[in-house]
Amino acid sequence: MHALVVASTRPEVIKLSPVMREFEARGVDYTFVTTGQHYDDELFWSFIRDLGLRTPEHNIEIGSGSHAYQTARALEALEEIILKERPSVVIAEGDTNSVLSCALACAKLHVAFAHVEAGLRSFDRTMPEEVNRVLADHIAEVLFAPTEGAALNLIEEGILPEKIFIVGNTIVDATLQNLEIARESSRILEDVPEDFLLLTLHRAENVDSRERLAGIMEALFELGEEIVFPLHPRTRKRLKEFGLLEGVRQRLHLIPPAGYLDFLMLLSRAKLVLTDSGGVQEEAIVLNTPCVTLRTSTERPETVEAGGNVLAGVEKADILRTVRRILGDESVYSAMRSAKNPFGEGDSGRKIVDTLIKLEEEGRLKITPPSKVLRRKRREFITADASLAGKRIAELPFRVVRVIRSGRARFPFPELLLREGDVVEVAVREFYRCSEPFRELPQDRSTPPAL
Numbered sequence: 001m002h003a004l005v006v007a008s009t010r011p012e013v014i015k016l017s018p019v020m021r022e023f024e025a026r027g028v029d030y031t032f033v034t035t036g037q038h039y040d041d042e043l044f045w046s047f048i049r050d051l052g053l054r055t056p057e058h059n060i061e062i063g064s065g066s067h068a069y070q071t072a073r074a075l076e077a078l079e080e081i082i083l084k085e086r087p088s089v090v091i092a093e094g095d096t097n098s099v100l101s102c103a104l105a106c107a108k109l110h111v112a113f114a115h116v117e118a119g120l121r122s123f124d125r126t127m128p129e130e131v132n133r134v135l136a137d138h139i140a141e142v143l144f145a146p147t148e149g150a151a152l153n154l155i156e157e158g159i160l161p162e163k164i165f166i167v168g169n170t171i172v173d174a175t176l177q178n179l180e181i182a183r184e185s186s187r188i189l190e191d192v193p194e195d196f197l198l199l200t201l202h203r204a205e206n207v208d209s210r211e212r213l214a215g216i217m218e219a220l221f222e223l224g225e226e227i228v229f230p231l232h233p234r235t236r237k238r239l240k241e242f243g244l245l246e247g248v249r250q251r252l253h254l255i256p257p258a259g260y261l262d263f264l265m266l267l268s269r270a271k272l273v274l275t276d277s278g279g280v281q282e283e284a285i286v287l288n289t290p291c292v293t294l295r296t297s298t299e300r301p302e303t304v305e306a307g308g309n310v311l312a313g314v315e316k317a318d319i320l321r322t323v324r325r326i327l328g329d330e331s332v333y334s335a336m337r338s339a340k341n342p343f344g345e346g347d348s349g350r351k352i353v354d355t356l357i358k359l360e361e362e363g364r365l366k367i368t369p370p371s372k373v374l375r376r377k378r379r380e381f382i383t384a385d386a387s388l389a390g391k392r393i394a395e396l397p398f399r400v401v402r403v404i405r406s407g408r409a410r411f412p413f414p415e416l417l418l419r420e421g422d423v424v425e426v427a428v429r430e431f432y433r434c435s436e437p438f439r440e441l442p443q444d445r446s447t448p449p450a451l
Ligand code: UD1
Pocket: 009, 010, 011, 037, 038, 039, 040, 043, 044, 064, 065, 095, 096, 097, 098, 128, 129, 202, 204, 233, 234, 237
């Protein structure tokens, strides 16, 4: 197998590092590409060093610019790289403009695109990340969903379960692989107050509006806590433009974007983290640090359901009330600290590589025109009776896409045992007969057998 790994921003490098490590350990041939969306040492190169990754073989150097500019430039250059490298699969993670370009380049060249962290949804199409992840998922041939909930989001959108693999989130691997190293090598805790809250903020919808950004800052000032704030360059630029930077510098403990190992130390030691980052919501629950998300939606609802994360919104009063409640009530605080990480055991990198190798052996990474021409596809519903109860999904003679049990959807895991009363949703496909393509013949219908 020859894989192309495309990682172009801070979170992508972190989350694909366990996959690259696994490739290295197993001697799988891979080429590392960055579009150059993040290019500063503190947003990109320091992560390559901290994580012990090799220098990317290709750097497209798109740099900063509008969404259209970044996406178009990366698309054009990725096409050339894919044509030159001829990979059996292209792997990207997450929801940045670079990931969308990567998916589009693969689709046009009929090269398998594997999407790591598939199925996350904020259900807010005004977020650039939501559009990117929906499109990337619909292009992908292989979708690595972190949780059953993410997999069900994909099924809800019509993606078939055979393309979906629930593998946990590689952020758990990265955190567990690097925490000890961070403890030994990071000195960042010497430079920050003993008792502190950690803050990260960079989402366009929070920092590109003066009113929104000023409101969030006022709430944080009023908290009266020591707040350590590693400043993303986008946020620095906006705070300066809006004339807020000096005020923030006086009230919060501003530091440059932290290196990965330093950030792990800060997050593991912080009393609580306030963030609008996706990755930080996940790391916080792995490190048992209570998380307050400064947004009105999250594509990581599992962290909220597990009890480790609270969506505070972006209004000053809501932020103040939420943080005071957590810090002011020991039982609330300790319940948040003991929330269980819903993203797996830290073996996602291995599962991803295992799956890709198996799919390649089975010839499932090749994209070819369909051998049978589809006329129509639809869903049918069967209620499991006594004859189906106890059967495994894998042994049913039809394509199950979802099982509804006691009103709740379940992913059709091959080993899931049916129970009487389960509603089984089945994908039905009707084909034309290809031998006589110009005349519509009676359909070759594959329907579920009569029960
Ligand atoms: C991007 C992603 C976002 C992700 C984030 C990770 C999109 C639409 N957004 O947001 O989903 O959460 O990365 O951090 O893809 N800049 C620098 N140095 C750099 C890179 C950027 O100073 O190395 C500054 C530039 O002024 C640039 C701004 O940051 O205009 C924003 O960078 P950009 O990559 O467009 O978006 P992010 O906000 O980083």
